[in-house]
Amino acid sequence: MPATERLFSYGTLRLAHVQRELFGAEIPTAPDALVGWRLGMLRIADPAVVALSGEAEHPILEHTGDRTDRVEGAVLHLTPAQLAAADDYEVDDYARVRAELASGGDVWVYAAAGR
Numbered sequence: 001m002p003a004t005e006r007l008f009s010y011g012t013l014r015l016a017h018v019q020r021e022l023f024g025a026e027i028p029t030a031p032d033a034l035v036g037w038r039l040g041m042l043r044i045a046d047p048a049v050v051a052l053s054g055e056a057e058h059p060i061l062e063h064t065g066d067r068t069d070r071v072e073g074a075v076l077h078l079t080p081a082q083l084a085a086a087d088d089y090e091v092d093d094y095a096r097v098r099a100e101l102a103s104g105g106d107v108w109v110y111a112a113a114g115r
Contacts, residue, residue: 010073
């Protein structure tokens with residue numbers, strides 16, 4: 001079995017049609033959450049991302065450190081090539097960083113860059 005990376009998704013990477021386009025298949029997900037984070041909204045300027053997702057505004061993860069803030073989402077197990085495809089999909093307003101899941105363990109997340 002190939003090595004995988006865990007990625008927490010709270011937005012369009014959970015959509016089946018986005019997964020099929022980016023990863024070549026739908027990716028099984030497991031529900032989980034992040035504590036100490038909240039969601040904002042970001043207007044996407046990249047027409048290719050808007051065309052693929054079907055949405056001009058995407059949620060964006062912001063770290064607060066406040067234990068009462070919580071973001072629900074899902075964990076995807078991706079190969080390194082699939083993770084690279086996700087990196088290419090995300091616009092420059094996002095940065096891939098490590099975060100801890102509510103259930104324990106760490107994952108990659110796309111959070112607000114430079115905030």
